[in-house]
Amino acid sequence: MNTCTWAGAASACLILFGLAACGGGGDEPTTASETPSAQARAIAPPPSSTASGAATAPSAAAPSGEGPSAPGLDAAEAEASDPDEAIELLHGPDPAGREDAADAQARSELLAQSTRSGHHRAPFDWLDALLGRRLFEQERFAGNGRTCATCHERASGSVSPASARARFKRNPRDPLFLADGSDDGQGHGSSRMRRDATVLVRVPLADNVRLLHDPAARSVVLRRGIASTLNTPALDPVLMQDGRAPNLVEQARDAIAGHAQARRTPSARELRRIAEFQKTPRFFSSPALLRFAYTGQAPTLPEGRSEAEVRGRRFFIDAPPGPDFKTGLCAGCHSGAMLNETNEFLPVPPNARGGRFQSVGVSEFNAAGNPVLDFVFRRPDGSERIVSSPDPGRALVSGKVDDPEHLNAFKTPSLWGLQRTAPYFHDNSARTLEDVAAHYARFFAAVSPIVLTEEEQRDMVAYMKLLR
Numbered sequence: 099m100n101t102c103t104w105a106g107a108a109s110a111c112l113i114l115f116g117l118a119a120c121g122g123g124g125d126e127p128t129t130a131s132e133t134p135s136a137q138a139r140a141i142a143p144p145p146s147s148t149a150s151g152a153a154t155a156p157s158a159a160a161p162s163g164e165g166p167s168a169p170g171l172d173a174a175e176a177e178a179s180d181p182d183e184a185i186e187l188l189h190g191p192d193p194a195g196r197e198d199a200a201d202a203q204a205r206s207e208l209l210a211q212s213t214r215s216g217h218h219r220a221p222f223d224w225l226d227a228l229l230g231r232r233l234f235e236q237e238r239f240a241g242n243g244r245t246c247a248t249c250h251e252r253a254s255g256s257v258s259p260a261s262a263r264a265r266f267k268r269n270p271r272d273p274l275f276l277a278d279g280s281d282d283g284q285g286h287g288s289s290r291m292r293r294d295a296t297v298l299v300r301v302p303l304a305d306n307v308r309l310l311h312d313p314a315a316r317s318v319v320l321r322r323g324i325a326s327t328l329n330t331p332a333l334d335p336v337l338m339q340d341g342r343a344p345n346l347v348e349q350a351r352d353a354i355a356g357h358a359q360a361r362r363t364p365s366a367r368e369l370r371r372i373a374e375f376q377k378t379p380r381f382f383s384s385p386a387l388l389r390f391a392y393t394g395q396a397p398t399l400p401e402g403r404s405e406a407e408v409r410g411r412r413f414f415i416d417a418p419p420g421p422d423f424k425t426g427l428c429a430g431c432h433s434g435a436m437l438n439e440t441n442e443f444l445p446v447p448p449n450a451r452g453g454r455f456q457s458v459g460v461s462e463f464n465a466a467g468n469p470v471l472d473f474v475f476r477r478p479d480g481s482e483r484i485v486s487s488p489d490p491g492r493a494l495v496s497g498k499v500d501d502p503e504h505l506n507a508f509k510t511p512s513l514w515g516l517q518r519t520a521p522y523f524h525d526n527s528a529r530t531l532e533d534v535a536a537h538y539a540r541f542f543a544a545v546s547p548i549v550l551t552e553e554e555q556r557d558m559v560a561y562m563k564l565l566r
Contacts (some may be wrong), residue, residue: 139355221332221392222377230375233368239360245371246350249297250358252380254518255326259529266292277359283319294466294526296321300356304497310472310480310484311347321468323526326519329512332377332391333436336454339508339524342495346373367391382565383515396435397514400564409554410561414513416441423548428538428558431456437513437565447502454510459541461487461506466527475499489524513565531559 118250171212234246248258257274265272266288273279274291276300281287281424290296299322309315325339331346343349348367354360364372382388386397399415402408408487416433426443433451440453447453464470468488473498475483483499498504508524521529528537535555542548 144349144549161205173415201356203502222374222476225372226371227378230371230373230553231378233372234375237368239354239358240362240363241288241354241358241360244275244276248273249279250326250327254325254520255328255330255381256519257291257295258520259293259526262295262302263292274544289564290321294321294323296466296519297357301342301494303494306476306497307494308474312473318471318494321466322489322524323521326375326511327381328383328519329381329436330387331373332381333387334438334512336509340492340495341509341546345378383483385516386566387514401560402564406557406560407564410557410559413554413558414561416443416448418443418457419510424550424554426540427548431458431510432513438510440510453503455492455503455507457491457502457506457508458538459544460508460523460527460537461489462489464527465537466525468525480520485502491524505532513562515564516564517566531562532556535559 141212169349182445182544186457214429225309236245238245251257251261254261259350262274270288275288276285277283278300278387279288279291281290283298287485298319300317300319302317303315304311309318322339325337331337335345337343337346337349343352347366350372351364351368354364377391379388382391389395390397399411402411411427413428414437414477415426415430416429419427420423426441428442429441433439433441438454439449440456442449442451444450444453466488470486470488471491473485473487473494475485475493477499483501485493485505487506489506491504491506493499493501493504493506496504511519515524517531520528520530522531522534523537528534532555535558538548538558
């Protein structure tokens with residue numbers, strides 16, 4: 099049984115330390131294209147990622163084919179053509195009161211500029227986005243009562259335990275607590291959702307993977323947090339925590355069929371409209387991220403004002419490791435414009451810039467206390483390896499058991515706006531940023547000689563709170 103395999107990571111870290119002591123050390127997947135309609139007004143994406151850290155700001159592609167419009171669409175919305183009215187409708191109020199007046203004004207001015215200027219156009223189709231809002235917030239597709247907004251709240255793009263408890267108090271029959279949001283997956287009990295805000299996700303198994311206790315099963319049910327829509331998909335084309343959704347349209351189709359238990363199949367047009375709506379201003383954590391999506395101007399790391407923030411910044415800069423191996427420590431996995439990809443100083447695979455999946459000990463430590471299952475992986479040479487894990491992550495999708503970018507590995511999330519997206523990690527096991535820092539202190543102590551002091555953990559948290 100293999101419960102924790104970090105020997106490779108530990109060895110790579112030791113190699114890095116030797117290099118540092120010597121002074122060394124020194125994306126959405128393609129979707130089907132669509133013939134532009136007379137109303138299409140999409141902007142071309144900014145330049146691709148480079149070694150300097152500038153990343154592509156893609157827009158969601160639309161599927162081919164058209165279908166009937168969703169029932170109950172408002173004719174006034176469908177005919178809206180005034181950009182001022184559309185801006186207000188698409189942005190809407192901030193129900194959580196998290197956005198100050200300056201940010202709200204900056205968002206509106208940037209969008210207005212991009213739509214009225216002779217040099218920029220809105221990176222989404224106005225009509226589809228307007229109608230997509232109705233679909234996202236109200237359309238149930240004759241299912242269990244859920245809409246997209248049921249699980250993707252405005253403030254966080256997800257659901258937190260505190261929000262789940264508040265919603266249960268207001269309405270115990272809230273659709274959030276149905277189906278995979280219930281304790282047994284059949285609509286009975288709500289304690290897990292109110293405690294952890296995790297859902298029961300059914301993940302298909304790769305052809306070479308089986309469950310030891312149920313060899314005939316072709317899927318497994320796992321407990322995972324709800325992926326946030328904040329800055330996604332417009333600025334992060336890798337969807338789902340294990341990357342199994344090839345594009346936003348397929349992700350939306352699967353969510354509507356599975357989580358919402360739809361009895362009406364969404365049309366290609368409806369799926370496109372949902373995708374277009376998720377490129378509007380309300381889905382970005384700050385004007386800086388909105389500007390990146392609409393103009394390609396990448397955000398920059400804030401300098402920090404307090405002593406703790408200034409000290410904390412050094413963990414997040416792109417730089418080879420220093421004598422204490424802590425400079426750039428977090429940037430090894432949180433680099434690039436979106437702070438969600440590996441850099442060239444990472445001492446483990448891919449040992450290069452651009453990696454999006456890593457194991458940082460979340461499944462190995464299993465702080466969430468989720469059930470541990472035995473998975474049998476068949477290698478290409480016919481040999482087998484048994485892995486005991488509460489969630490092997492990307493390995494279940496790829497079948498790659500000996501690759502550290504797959505086994506117990508999950509998508510590296512962006513750090514921008516993370517103060518709004520608690521809890522953290524794929525299993526929601528870190529409730530606060532302080533919990534995140536404590537986890538990494540434990541992780542680095544397990545795989546390397548790095549010791550993060552309590553003050554350094556506080557400095558990291560202070561700086562992460564600046565990343566809006």
